[in-house]
Amino acid sequence: MxxxxxxxxxxxxxxxxxxxxxxxxxxxxxxxxxxxxxxxxxxxxxxxxxxxxxxxxxxxxxxxxxxxxxxxxxxxxxxxxxxxxxxxxxxxxxxxxxxxxxxxxxxxxxxxxxxxxxxxxxxxxxxxxxxxxxxxxxxxxxCAEVKRDADRSSFAAAEFRAAGRRVSPGALRVLVSAFQGDLGELASACQQLIADTAGDIGEGTVQTYYAGRMETDAFAVADAALAGRGGEALVLLRHAIDSGADPVPIIAALAAKLRAMAKVLDARGQAAKIAAEHGMAPWQVDRARRDAAGWEAAGLGRAIVFTAETDERVKSGARDPEFAVERLVRLIARRGETA
Missing domain, CATH: 3.40.50.300 (P-loop containing nucleotide triphosphate hydrolases)
Structure with a gap:
């Protein structure tokens, strides 16, 4: 035997x-x-x-x-x-x-x-x-079907690496969020960015090229919530999830914006100087300042902590991940103030 x-x-x-x-x-x-x-x-x-x-x-x-x-x-x-x-x-x-x-x-x-x-x-x-x-x-x-966002992100990263181009984690996150369907579309988007741009590829570049693909995705939800438009943010969130979006990239988009806001909340001086200190682009500093308008440090801290807790719950298999993200969106729309 x-x-x-x-x-x-x-x-x-x-x-x-x-x-x-x-x-x-x-x-x-x-x-x-x-x-x-x-x-x-x-x-x-x-x-x-x-x-x-x-x-x-x-x-x-x-x-x-x-x-x-x-x-x-x-x-x-x-x-x-x-x-x-x-x-x-x-x-x-x-x-x-x-x-x-x-x-x-x-x-x-x-x-x-x-x-x-x-x-x-x-x-x-x-x-x-x-x-x-x-x-x-x-x-x-x-050639198993590539379903998980982590696998799709690895695929996209390999596309840029093969072309000798560097791409930021944030840009990969935005790109994968924008192209949730056919893997061929994601590959074509990577090749377009490689062909049409020079230098490192960041979030801003991806958003410039594919804003139309992202009207109801993670960053649209985040923008509405940060602007205090809670109702709109929840509608966008539900539409995104009903369309097959994974809650994890939505949480990641919120976390990225909140971290950027924390860097600039009490910063003084020109955007270029702040950008150099924090490894950001000047336009990212300007955007984070706009997002942080009206926020208090305590509320921002609560929002960052709650975002991390929500991320952990969802990734560890929360029973209702959509509800967890909805609670997070409501908290952010209230600028970190508890109900």
């Missing part, structure tokens, strides 16, 4: 991250996150083409494949060029493709790289089990 278990363990294929994709005789690209899958497959193609520009690239739809399609594409040509066969829709594969692919795994063609794109679901399990069990000597690139 122990020997069989060891054999099964040894037969499991390597799991490779999408941004470290590499060629192998068989590459299973699984999971629903299409953007990551496309990038992984493109990376494999670029690696193969860099090694040999004569690379032949062929595409095959597994749902409509007929007997002989895969064998024909994988077979070496007269001049023996390397071959890349990209197979789409493996989650809807035809019986003909399943049978031919299982036979192919027994002896993959030398010089061929077979990429199997499976978007999810149970269909094609027999083929997936064979690949994952080690048949064909393959690897798997799992």
């Amino acid at each position: 122990a020997a069989r278990a060891a054999t099964r363990s040894a037969a499991r294929i390597p799991q490779v991250a999408w941004n470290e994709a590499r060629p192998a005789p068989v590459v299973l690209v699984s999971g629903p996150e299409e953007l990551l899958a496309e990038r992984a497959i493109r990376r494999i193609r670029e690696t193969l083409a860099a090694a040999d520009p004569s690379l032949e690239v062929s595409d095959l739809d597994a749902s409509s494949a007929v007997p002989g399609d895969l064998t024909t594409l994988a077979s070496p040509s007269l001049f023996g060029e390397p071959r890349l066969i990209r197979v789409a829709a493996v989650e809807r594969l035809s019986e003909a493709f399943l049978n031919e692919a299982l036979r192919y795994l027994e002896a993959p063609d030398e010089g061929a790289t077979l990429v199997l794109r499976h978007g999810g679901g149970v269909r094609g399990k027999k083929l997936l089990d064979a690949v994952r069990g080690g048949a064909g000597g393959g690897i798997e690139i799992a």
Whole structure:
């Protein structure tokens, strides 16, 4: 029994991250996150083409494949060029493709790289089990859906890092909050900022470009609450949450603004001087001063403490995170004064 278990363990294929994709005789690209899958497959193609520009690239739809399609594409040509066969829709594969692919795994063609794109679901399990069990000597690139804000922030940070650009944590927070939907939209927003701007990327830059995407997001809620418009802030908050916004970025936006206000509340002098002392931009000092108008130090302190407590409750799985954030918004709209 122990020997069989060891054999099964040894037969499991390597799991490779999408941004470290590499060629192998068989590459299973699984999971629903299409953007990551496309990038992984493109990376494999670029690696193969860099090694040999004569690379032949062929595409095959597994749902409509007929007997002989895969064998024909994988077979070496007269001049023996390397071959890349990209197979789409493996989650809807035809019986003909399943049978031919299982036979192919027994002896993959030398010089061929077979990429199997499976978007999810149970269909094609027999083929997936064979690949994952080690048949064909393959690897798997799992492209799970990117849902959590932390993962989306890591993705965006990697986009800027790959381009040699620095981006502030606040800018990442605003960007992720503005693009809560399709990961491709977030990637496009990152690429636009990289292409259209120079130097470090801060919150102001992101807000300038994507203010229209943020009308009911974290910073709109924060702005309304800080201005004392409690009713408006609550409406915006409920709309944002009903639209799928995570409460955590909303709390983070409030916390960031309150911290900036604390830095300038009793500061005197020109914005440029205060900015240099606190690592802020002059426009951030001006904005924080406007936000802090009418606030007392005691109320601001209470708001900062309550924000930290709310953040901890929500992140630790509060039973009603929306209600916790509503209480925080009400307190801030009252400038830290308890009811």
